[in-house]
Amino acid sequence: MKAVVYKGPNDVSVEDVPDAKIERPTDVLVRITATNICGSDLHMYEGRTDFEVGRTFGHENMGEVIEIGNGVDAVKIGDRVVLPFNISCGFCKNCERGFTNYCMTTQPDPVGAGAAYGFAGMGPYPGGQAQMLRVPYGDSNCLRLGDDAVEKQNDYVMLSDIFPTGYHATEMAGVIPGDTVVIYGAGPVGLMAALSATIKGASKVWVVDRRPDRLALAEQIG
Ligand SMILES: [Zn+2]
Ligand SMILES: [Zn+2]
Structure with a gap:
């Protein structure tokens, strides 16, 4: 093979x-x-x-x-x-x-x-x-x-890997509905953490990165 x-x-x-x-x-x-x-x-x-x-x-x-x-x-x-x-x-x-x-x-x-x-x-x-x-x-x-x-x-x-790894970050951070969440790094795990935070009902999710292409993907998540 x-x-x-x-x-x-x-x-x-x-x-x-x-x-x-x-x-x-x-x-x-x-x-x-x-x-x-x-x-x-x-x-x-x-x-x-x-x-x-x-x-x-x-x-x-x-x-x-x-x-x-x-x-x-x-x-x-x-x-x-x-x-x-x-x-x-x-x-x-x-x-x-x-x-x-x-x-x-x-x-x-x-x-x-x-x-x-x-x-x-x-x-x-x-x-x-x-x-x-x-x-x-x-x-x-x-x-x-x-x-x-x-x-x-x-x-x-x-x-x-990527989705549960990002989700686990929101578990460890104890994200609950209504929270404001800041995520440093918009690589794949950061993006999945952002998605997971929205799934958990965070009211506002900030994603910090210096790369415009990654931030554009974060924007697509909402
Ligand atoms: Zn991996
Ligand atoms: Zn075992």
């Missing part, structure tokens, strides 16, 4: 890599139909991390299930799914408390916690900027979508 491979700082290319495949009974194999480039991909792309040369990028993924391991219950072949960027088991102490970003099962480093696809320091998992992706613990990690999954995939793919 083809995938986006890290060659070194500021150097990536689309190359042939071994096909993703089912490796454990709890795995799901997904044919990627949409994937994003994240701002945090740039940390690795620009050589600011210890991301290993030869690894593949892509932690914001959605697609169609094409194969399941024989221990998978909830997910079926043909399902359209979006995958959170964190890979979690669903049954460890942290996952049970809802802290799936600190899963203790999927991070191989015993003093660490948390895993992600194609990410420095977050386990050995290949990324989804590729034709196929192996999803460990598929029952825990696949969000199954409805009939409009294909038509609205450019929206749904945002559920992999």
Whole structure:
């Protein structure tokens, strides 16, 4: 299959890599139909991390299930799914408390916690900027979508990271109806925080940035 491979700082290319495949009974194999480039991909792309040369990028993924391991219950072949960027088991102490970003099962480093696809320091998992992706613990990690999954995939793919990340900022800030909210930075996460603040009923949302193109997008949100 083809995938986006890290060659070194500021150097990536689309190359042939071994096909993703089912490796454990709890795995799901997904044919990627949409994937994003994240701002945090740039940390690795620009050589600011210890991301290993030869690894593949892509932690914001959605697609169609094409194969399941024989221990998978909830997910079926043909399902359209979006995958959170964190890979979690669903049954460890942290996952049970809802802290799936600190899963203790999927991070191989015993003093660490948390895993992600194609990410420095977050386990050995290949990324989804590729034709196929192996999803460990598929029952825990696949969000199954409805009939409009294909038509609205450019929206749904945002559920992999950017939208919930922006929404989480408004959770942590305790935004309630009637609030005035100021958001610094109108990148994708900032824009999704602005959208989330309006969803939560903020009466006024300010977005601060020095780039006119980003501010124009913020204006579209209202
Ligand atoms: Zn991301
Ligand atoms: Zn876990």
